[in-house]
Amino acid sequence: MAMTGVLRPGHAVIRVLDLDESVTFYTEVMGLKETGRDKSGRVYFKCHDELDHNSVVLRKADKAGLDCFAFKVLNKATLDTLAGRLKDYGIATERLPAGEMLETGERVRFQLPTEHVIELYAEKTNVGNGLGRTNPDPWLKDTKGINPTRMDHCLIYGPDIDANRKIFEEVLDFTLVERVKLEDGSTDLATWLTCSAKAHDIAMVRHAEPGKLHHVSFLLETWEQVLRAADLMSMSRTSIDIGPTRHGITRGTTIYFFDPSGNRLETFCGGYDFYPDMEPITWTWDEVGAGIFYHDRKLNERFLTVVT
Numbered sequence: 001m002a003m004t005g006v007l008r009p010g011h012a013v014i015r016v017l018d019l020d021e022s023v024t025f026y027t028e029v030m031g032l033k034e035t036g037r038d039k040s041g042r043v044y045f046k047c048h049d050e051l052d053h054n055s056v057v058l059r060k061a062d063k064a065g066l067d068c069f070a071f072k073v074l075n076k077a078t079l080d081t082l083a084g085r086l087k088d089y090g091i092a093t094e095r096l097p098a099g100e101m102l103e104t105g106e107r108v109r110f111q112l113p114t115e116h117v118i119e120l121y122a123e124k125t126n127v128g129n130g131l132g133r134t135n136p137d138p139w140l141k142d143t144k145g146i147n148p149t150r151m152d153h154c155l156i157y158g159p160d161i162d163a164n165r166k167i168f169e170e171v172l173d174f175t176l177v178e179r180v181k182l183e184d185g186s187t188d189l190a191t192w193l194t195c196s197a198k199a200h201d202i203a204m205v206r207h208a209e210p211g212k213l214h215h216v217s218f219l220l221e222t223w224e225q226v227l228r229a230a231d232l233m234s235m236s237r238t239s240i241d242i243g244p245t246r247h248g249i250t251r252g253t254t255i256y257f258f259d260p261s262g263n264r265l266e267t268f269c270g271g272y273d274f275y276p277d278m279e280p281i282t283w284t285w286d287e288v289g290a291g292i293f294y295h296d297r298k299l300n301e302r303f304l305t306v307v308t
């Protein structure tokens with residue numbers, strides 16, 4: 001098997017203001033499946049084609065935003081190796097015991113220079129996608145709402161995204177896939193990185209305030225499902241930020257919208273496959289609008305300013 005190290009985004013812990021309203025939204029509109037609640041009141045969900053117990057966790061709080069974003073690594077030995085590499089790089093890590101999150105093994109937690117909390121873990125209970133692993137049907141009947149395939153990536157906002165990128169590249173073996181340059185032609189406004197063959201597993205935008213969430217994104221399989229998702233958002237009076245449209249960056253088709261607490265989410269489809277022998281793509285400042293929103297060819301103010 002070619003893939004080692006960090007495998008993929010694993011879970012996003014999202015802060016919400018009203019738990020009941022949020023559970024209804026993530027269940028009925030997003031179509032995620034609730035898989036459990038823990039003693040501290042966190043509610044766990046998975047998307048329909050995910051095998052592991054959870055990928056989205058909601059925590060009630062006074063402020064919306066992202067508590068942490070986690071990546072699943074190959075196995076426990078890999079977790080120990082990466083924890084050692086973080087330490088050698090000078091990054092403080094904390095170990096959270098197995099079971100602190102439902103059905104989730106030991107986690108290694110650390111903070112990025114942008115103050116976002118990242119976790120690595122190797123084990124999460126495989127509850128399956130309901131289709132089995134022998135002669136499976138292609139999809140489940142009786143699904144709800146938008147029904148994304150998986151939680152796919154996140155975009156975070158903070159000041160020192162250069163230091164963030166170095167950690168992802170030098171410690172966790174991520175690769176730079178795309179970048180947007182500022183007017184000076186050298187400073188990165190934004191970077192897209194992958195740990196896999198996806199166009200991105202995490203992205204970051206330079207922003208004065210640390211620790212901010214721009215969006216958590218969910219994969220759909222077709223452009224028609226993106227259109228259907230927009231219909232469902234309108235039917236449920238969900239606040240749409242922009243879309244359906246296309247990103248020039250990654251080529252993904254997209255809708256940005258908000259959960260009831262104001263956290264921006266994305267449903268998207270597409271994006272090319274990335275392999276390590278490919279050069280990163282660069283977007284220049286004069287074409288940044290087309291990079292973000294390919295049809296409008298200009299940024300809206302909200303893209304750069306509305307974060308949780």
Ligand SMILES: [Fe+2]
Binds near residue numbers: 153268
């Ligand atoms: Fe995205």
